[in-house]
Amino acid sequence: MALIKLLGVLIVIVGFALKLDSILIVISAAIVTALVGGLGVTGLLETLGTTFVANRSMAIFILIMLVTGTLERNGLRNAAAALIGKVKNASPGKIIGAYGIMRAVFAAFNASFGGVAGFVRPVIMPMMEGSIESRGLKINEDYMDNLKGMASGMENIAWFFCQVLFVGGAGGLLVQSTLEPLGYHVELIDLAKAEIPVAIFAVIVGIVYYYIRDKKLAKKYYGEDIAKIAVEEEK
Amino acid sequence: MSFFTSADVTTGQKLLEIIYIVIGLITLYTGIKNATDKENPNRVGTAVFWCTLGVVLAFGRWIPPMVDGALIIIMTIPAILHKVGVGKTANPTEEYSKSVFDKIGMKIFLPALSIGICAVGFAIFLPQLGAMVGIGAGIIISIILLIVFNPDNKPAVFLTDSERLLSQVGPLSMLPMLLASLGAIFTAAGVGDVIAGLVGKVIPQGNVNVGIIVFAIAMALFTVIMGNGFAAITVITVGIGAPFVLAYGADPVIIGMVALTCGYCGTLSTPMAANFNIVPVAMLEMKDKFGVIKNQLVPAALLLAFQIAYMIIAK
Numbered sequence: 001m002a003l004i005k006l007l008g009v010l011i012v013i014v015g016f017a018l019k020l021d022s023i024l025i026v027i028s029a030a031i032v033t034a035l036v037g038g039l040g041v042t043g044l045l046e047t048l049g050t051t052f053v054a055n056r057s058m059a060i061f062i063l064i065m066l067v068t069g070t071l072e073r074n075g076l077r078n079a080a081a082a083l084i085g086k087v088k089n090a091s092p093g094k095i096i097g098a099y100g101i102m103r104a105v106f107a108a109f110n111a112s113f114g115g116v117a118g119f120v121r122p123v124i125m126p127m128m129e130g131s132i133e134s135r136g137l138k139i140n141e142d143y144m145d146n147l148k149g150m151a152s153g154m155e156n157i158a159w160f161f162c163q164v165l166f167v168g169g170a171g172g173l174l175v176q177s178t179l180e181p182l183g184y185h186v187e188l189i190d191l192a193k194a195e196i197p198v199a200i201f202a203v204i205v206g207i208v209y210y211y212i213r214d215k216k217l218a219k220k221y222y223g224e225d226i227a228k229i230a231v232e233e234e235k
Numbered sequence: 236m237s238f239f240t241s242a243d244v245t246t247g248q249k250l251l252e253i254i255y256i257v258i259g260l261i262t263l264y265t266g267i268k269n270a271t272d273k274e275n276p277n278r279v280g281t282a283v284f285w286c287t288l289g290v291v292l293a294f295g296r297w298i299p300p301m302v303d304g305a306l307i308i309i310m311t312i313p314a315i316l317h318k319v320g321v322g323k324t325a326n327p328t329e330e331y332s333k334s335v336f337d338k339i340g341m342k343i344f345l346p347a348l349s350i351g352i353c354a355v356g357f358a359i360f361l362p363q364l365g366a367m368v369g370i371g372a373g374i375i376i377s378i379i380l381l382i383v384f385n386p387d388n389k390p391a392v393f394l395t396d397s398e399r400l401l402s403q404v405g406p407l408s409m410l411p412m413l414l415a416s417l418g419a420i421f422t423a424a425g426v427g428d429v430i431a432g433l434v435g436k437v438i439p440q441g442n443v444n445v446g447i448i449v450f451a452i453a454m455a456l457f458t459v460i461m462g463n464g465f466a467a468i469t470v471i472t473v474g475i476g477a478p479f480v481l482a483y484g485a486d487p488v489i490i491g492m493v494a495l496t497c498g499y500c501g502t503l504s505t506p507m508a509a510n511f512n513i514v515p516v517a518m519l520e521m522k523d524k525f526g527v528i529k530n531q532l533v534p535a536a537l538l539l540a541f542q543i544a545y546m547i548i549a550k
Binding site: 019187 | 251254255257258261262291292295296298299300301302303304305306307308311314315317327331332333335336337339340341343344346347348350351352354355358359365366367369370371374377378381384385388392393394396397399400401406407408409410411412413414415416417418419420421422423424425426427428429430432457460461462463465466468469470472473474477481487488489491492493494495496499502503507511512514515516518519521522523526527529530531533534537538541542545549
């Protein structure tokens with residue numbers, strides 16, 4: 001009955017899908033797998049202890065926290081807001097793109113400005129609203145809803161695919177420690193290098209897609225108005 | 236102590252061990268602070284969690300593996316019972332941050348970037364020390380710059396701020412480390428061989444390109460189901476990545492790493508990843524519950540296709 005060894009995998013998949021407590025899922029899966037896989041209690045504790053200690057590099061985020069909070073206290077978020085504020089007279093699509101570039105560059109250095117709650121809502125949203133109003137247009141709720149979705153999307157895409165460029169980030173460390181017991185030793189810097197083309201492609205896709213989508217939506221919701229303004233701007 | 240005076244241990248390893256001791260001490264401080272914090276509703280549970288973790292992080296190397304394992308199990312108990320809480324926190328006020336920014340200005344980016352620059356710099360120019368020690372050096376530079384920029388930044392400020400953040404992220408911050416251990420237990424118990432046997436009945440063995448496509452799509456799909464790319468990578472690498480792709484000589488660096496970001500395409504497409512896709516809907520007061528996901532589906536599909544092609548070409 002080799003299939004019984006998959007019980008732990010089943011626990012992980014079903015447990016996460018049912019949104020049970022994550023740590024409970026992982027520990028139950030570990031215990032069940034060790035028992036049905038013939039490791040026994042001793043084998044479980046020994047493997048758990050050895051790998052956890054071997055993977056302590058993944059706790060490097062605690063050391064980084066030594067400065068993260070103090071950076072925030074000393075105005076890092078204000079500086080980021082001032083930086084993106086330099087983008088003037090831009091359409092919402094361009095604001096989202098500019099934010100994408102900024103978020104991507106800083107993600108590669110593992111620096112974040114507070115995500116949706118800390119940055120998109122207090123900084124990016126007012127900028128987009130200001131951009132619509134500066135053209136003499138009223139805020140259309142459906143249009144704004146889509147802009148919020150696009151800004152969150154840009155936020156996620158830039159963070160996911162550029163944070164892997166940070167040497168010592170959780171993603172690379174997890175890949176390194178997953179490959180190690182399988183017999184493959186890899187260096188963190190090489191893992192980060194492998195993601196460079198993916199990161200560049202991700203940011204470009206995000207910027208281009210949201211720029212085109214914003215143009216389309218603006219036309220849909222404002223129709224002739226936006227066209228007229230564009231013509232006047234050119235004069 | 237013999238570890239630090241031994242000539243058989245490289246300087247890089249010694250420095251790394253010092254970093255782990257510092258990390259462990261920060262964690263122990265978090266436990267002790269909360270144990271004495273009357274505003275924390277779960278003082279005992281919180282203290283047990285962070286103190287056991289701190290001991291394993293700082294001194295795990297010198298503790299027998301079985302005891303380390305037992306300590307990890309003890310650590311998870313208050314976490315599972317939801318008895319790890321947050322005590323008194325001194326968040327910086329908006330006014331204070333603004334006033335400091337008016338003084339320091341854009342220079343504040345320097346200490347923020349120094350960590351990443353040192354990590355890369357050490358990895359390339361001082362490989363015998365490595366990226367982790369580079370991060371440690373970057374932190375020291377960052378702390379020095381912050382103290383120079385603003386004399387308010389006393390050592391206690393850094394410690395209080397790190398305790399605040401660590402308490403706020405809580406036990407879930409240990410999930411990647413626990414998942415990595417779970418992956419090792421899967422491997423030790425032979426789970427990978429069983430999955431490989433099953434998948435082998437469906438997809439042809441020996442064709443690396445087919446293996447890559449299956450690996451990438453499985454990563455995305457399982458992340459959609461589980462809502463967590465980190466959980467998916469441990470299971471799928473052991474079950475599909477290793478036996479169907481890496482065993483045939485494909486580059487573990489490219490395949491192992493890009494598989495994770497294939498999983499992220501799943502993260503972009505699933506309400507299971509509530510933190511990224513559902514919480515923003517509430518925070519931005521959007522009408523459409525799936526308003527974020529709908530705006531991410533096209534980029535996610537393009538990125539998955541690009542990454543599959545990239546893995547096939549660069550393998």
